Amino acid sequence: GAGVSQSPRYKVAKRGQDVALRCDPISGHVSLFWYQQALGQGPEFLTYFQNEAQLDKSGLPSDRFFAERPEGSVSTLKIQRTQQEDSAVYLCASSLAGRVLYGYTFGSGTRLTVV
């Protein structure tokens, strides 16, 4: 596609519910990143894929968070047993190069509200 596409755009989840957030990167982009942005904060790194390999998941806040990219294209971020502190915008970004040289292209994000 022309840009990074994320769905859903908005998600309201009851505390304890599982959610799945989807990211469709720009076609051909090797690298895919997930970020979490809380209100009034900058984006915080969650995890990084190069093709289907998850090379870094050091930013995932707990074992309730899980990400996958099985075919090296679409990625899903799953949050189990959501908590109120998980409320944030989840941003996906992709880039052509394995190492960032020219910045990323972000999707519009998924705004998750846990009630």
Place this chain on the structure above:
Amino acid sequence: RKEVEQDPGPFNVPEGATVAFNCTYSNSASQSFFWYRQDCRKEPKLLMSVYSSGNEDGRFTAQLNRASQYISLLIRDSKLSDSATYLCVVNTPGGGADGLTFGKGTHLIIQP
């Protein structure tokens, strides 16, 4: 100390004025630097990369000072449409995330 620090503002600036803000980074091994712009409830978008020699793009000038470990952004002849949050972004290869570290952003409000 945070890896990337910015003054959150807000900076309230009259239209047509010049405004500048800085960002400091803690890791001297950082190699790539960027300014991103983020409008309210939108995703961050790359504004410009920051090169060692400094670079200019229209009304925007970015500078890098490696010795003091800061980057700056200067906006001349500011427009109402410049109102946004400006995120300072640093890439440190081998730093673990293999990605970018974002500052919290500087909120800029251009007033008519």
